[in-house]
Amino acid sequence: MSATAAGKLDINVSETQLLADLERLGRIGLGADGGITRRALSNEDAEARSYVAERMRAAGLDVRHDEVGNLRARRPARDGATWNTRSNVVMTGSHLDSVPSGGKLDGPLGVVGAVCAVEALNAAGVQTERPIELVVFVGEEGSRFKRGTIGSAALSGHVAVADVLALVDPDGVIYRNAMATYGDSGAAIPARVERGSVHAFVELHVEQGGVLESSGTDIGAVTTIAGLVQHMVTFHGDANHAGATPMHLRRDALLAAAQWALGIERAAREVGGGAVGTVGKLTVEPGGKNIIPGRVDAICDLRAPTPELLTALAGFVISSLHGIGEQRGVEIEQQLLQRVEPGPMHELAIAAVERAAAAAGLSSLRMPSGAIHDALHVAEVAPASMIFVPSIGGKSHCPTEATQPRDLVRGVDVLARTLAILANE
Numbered sequence: 011m012s013a014t015a016a017g018k019l020d021i022n023v024s025e026t027q028l029l030a031d032l033e034r035l036g037r038i039g040l041g042a043d044g045g046i047t048r049r050a051l052s053n054e055d056a057e058a059r060s061y062v063a064e065r066m067r068a069a070g071l072d073v074r075h076d077e078v079g080n081l082r083a084r085r086p087a088r089d090g091a092t093w094n095t096r097s098n099v100v101m102t103g104s105h106l107d108s109v110p111s112g113g114k115l116d117g118p119l120g121v122v123g124a125v126c127a128v129e130a131l132n133a134a135g136v137q138t139e140r141p142i143e144l145v146v147f148v149g150e151e152g153s154r155f156k157r158g159t160i161g162s163a164a165l166s167g168h169v170a171v172a173d174v175l176a177l178v179d180p181d182g183v184i185y186r187n188a189m190a191t192y193g194d195s196g197a198a199i200p201a202r203v204e205r206g207s208v209h210a211f212v213e214l215h216v217e218q219g220g221v222l223e224s225s226g227t228d229i230g231a232v233t234t235i236a237g238l239v240q241h242m243v244t245f246h247g248d249a250n251h252a253g254a255t256p257m258h259l260r261r262d263a264l265l266a267a268a269q270w271a272l273g274i275e276r277a278a279r280e281v282g283g284g285a286v287g288t289v290g291k292l293t294v295e296p297g298g299k300n301i302i303p304g305r306v307d308a309i310c311d312l313r314a315p316t317p318e319l320l321t322a323l324a325g326f327v328i329s330s331l332h333g334i335g336e337q338r339g340v341e342i343e344q345q346l347l348q349r350v351e352p353g354p355m356h357e358l359a360i361a362a363v364e365r366a367a368a369a370a371g372l373s374s375l376r377m378p379s380g381a382i383h384d385a386l387h388v389a390e391v392a393p394a395s396m397i398f399v400p401s402i403g404g405k406s407h408c409p410t411e412a413t414q415p416r417d418l419v420r421g422v423d424v425l426a427r428t429l430a431i432l433a434n435e
């Protein structure tokens with residue numbers, strides 16, 4: 011098949027299968043509020059992963075796992091080669107872990123969507139010159155260990171495998187031991203891929219914002235992914251009686267944290283250019299309604315589309331701590347949890363997404379991603395881009411995250427065509 015013949019492909023994505031897969035995964039880790047909680051390497055994550063592994067096998071894929079627990083599955087090239095191939099591979103994939111009480115699509119769409127895309131290629135009799143690899147990356151969301159995008163950072167070599175295996179969660183559980191929940195048997199393949207061994211990578215994902223919906227566009231072709239800085243900050247004040255302690259004799263840790271959080275809002279607006287800042291996690295101790303807060307642990311999440319803007323925002327956020335500590339008589343400690351540089355996607359992959367959308371008769375828009383994705387790390391070693399589909403109301407990282415079924419199917423259709431283009435050019 012030539013690249014231009016991609017338009018003539020007879021791709022028929024099974025909407026029934028796609029929705030059934032998403033519905034099945036959407037029951038694993040489902041909470042009373044309708045949100046999904048699947049922490050990396052938890053029983054829920056393992057259950058979702060084994061469902062996907064079965065689906066991969068049913069689609070005719072050769073399923074393996076790597077040293078950090080990424081699930082890796084290959085569809086053979088025309089010559090029958092899967093793993094022992096001399097041609098480089100085309101990759102796609104996403105994650106199955108979630109934020110606390112998140113949505114059903116962030117991650118799973120790019121995973122079961124990839125399986126459904128392969129099934130559509132199989133049904134259309136499409137053969138490719140290069141093998142196609144599906145990856146389920148471990149721990150993208152960073153909800154359990156100190157950092158996120160764990161599986162893709164190991165795959166690109168951004169983080170050493172030994173450092174991943176030594177990560178420790180807040181309960182003291184070591185990553186290496188937590189991997190036992192996956193119950194993998196047999197030898198693991200290397201996590202790391204060499205630069206040049208992956209022809210291209212493309213990740214299907216919900217947009218998580220409102221650009222496609224508000225502009226009436228079917229598909230987003232992602233051009234850049236914003237970077238991220240997260241710090242853990244601890245404010246040490248003085249726990250004391252809420253009635254008996256006059257205002258001027260207090261060292262209230264929560265007021266110091268609140269002042270800091272308001273400063274982050276101001277700084278993000280001042281830095282501008284798409285910079286955003288959030289304090290989404292606060293732990294207040296001792297946490298009694300009649301006790302002045304003695305200690306607060308807070309995590310800030312700062313994002314920006316360029317390294318310069320990210321550095322400017324992070325610089326302000328950390329330098330503001332000194333003055334707040336002095337003013338409120340509160341001791342402050344801070345620790346950098348992670349910094350992920352913003353990164354451009356690659357023209358080879360962006361253009362393939364656009365061509366695939368056009369071949370499917372859909373409109374597309376080049377756009378940046380404000381959210382982090384595994385594609386950012388894969389882009390360190392291979393040309394990468396992403397396929398976005400519209401998010402209803404631009405909602406994500408919450409139980410109301412949703413996309414019209416028609417748009418989910420369109421995303422998988424474009425993924426199948428993109429894979430065919432990239433695996434045959």
Ligand code: GLV
Nearest residue numbers: 151380381382383
């Ligand atoms: C991942 O979804 C992130 O952007 O935090």
Ligand code: MN
Nearest residue numbers: 109116151407
């Ligand atoms: Mn997410």
Ligand code: MN
Nearest residue numbers: 116117150383
């Ligand atoms: Mn995601």
